[in-house]
């Protein structure tokens with residue numbers, strides 16, 4: 135069975151007329167500044183290797199100019215790589231012929247943009263059916279599907295409104311409904327929520343997480359916001375200057391930042407709301423003691439439960455209620471305290 139995973143392998147993008155000529159020097163260690171200075175070419179991405187598992191949300195995070203948009207645009211080949219592969223279910227998107235690429239883009243991928251990209255003269259319904267219209271799907275069927283998704287994203291009753299009659303959050307819901315109506319396996323979201331107010335942004339994150347529980351699409355989500363990355367990402371890849379500096383689960387990144395750059399990024403994160411009890415539990419020795427904490431409970435909630443029950447010990451249980459580890463309040467508090475730097479942590 136197809137896994138619907140996306141595998142980015144040894145990907146390089148060097149912007150400029152003779153990018154291919156400089157792949158080797160970059161491989162040998164020439165950095166972005168030197169390449170620009172000596173050869174007038176821009177190093178967009180270098181040696182990117184990321185497995186984006188099917189049915190999961192992979193977040194690509196990084197500051198402005200780190201290469202996030204360049205990377206996501208390779209997935210539906212809006213940009214051709216200078217070297218490397220982008221495999222989807224084993225097929226290299228970069229080698230598809232024109233017809234296969236058109237089919238892939240139309241049927242397998244859908245994009246959600248920061249600026250919504252809605253057609254202003256079309257209503258919510260007409261914007262949502264647009265993709266199906268292009269595919270030549272019969273109106274009755276396309277409208278039925280569109281109305282279903284409009285309802286799912288919480289816009290029932292707004293079908294006949296125009297984009298300028300809607301708030302930013304509502305417009306982004308239309309963008310999401312339009313993308314989902316396509317029924318594509320891959321959802322590409324490029325800074326989709328970055329223009330929204332914080333509360334609306336949280337709402338939209340919740341909408342995506344709720345839908346994803348059921349839809350299990352392969353989502354690639356670009357953001358420069360770590361809180362958003364930690365909330366949404368089953369997996370997070372952090373880019374800097376066109377390179378992946380660290381990839382893993384949010385917890386791995388917060389607990390074991392790969393270098394001082396990532397440490398600085400995660401410093402302000404409330405680890406109590408990110409790290410799960412199973413991550414820091416120790417093996418059970420003897421009978422389970424204290425309060426029972428289900429896998430997935432975050433440290434802050436665990437500490438609250440223990441304090442409420444006036445105990446300093448607990449055990450972690452799996453989905454079936456089986457005890458799988460032990461934990462105590464002291465370990466929880468220790469894990470909630472942020473290490474000062476990567477170097478300090480290594481020395482500790």
Ligand SMILES: Nc1ncnc2c1ncn2[C@@H]1O[C@H](COP(=O)(O)OP(=O)(O)OP(=O)(O)O)[C@@H](O)[C@H]1O
Nearest residue numbers: 149176177178196197198199200201202203204205
């Ligand atoms: N068409 C292009 N020609 C030349 N350089 C480019 C081109 N597109 C992107 N770049 C450069 O590639 C690097 C990565 O850019 P990219 O837009 O992918 O970063 P980003 O992380 O998405 O940034 P932002 O968050 O600001 O959108 C930057 O140095 C950028 O200037």
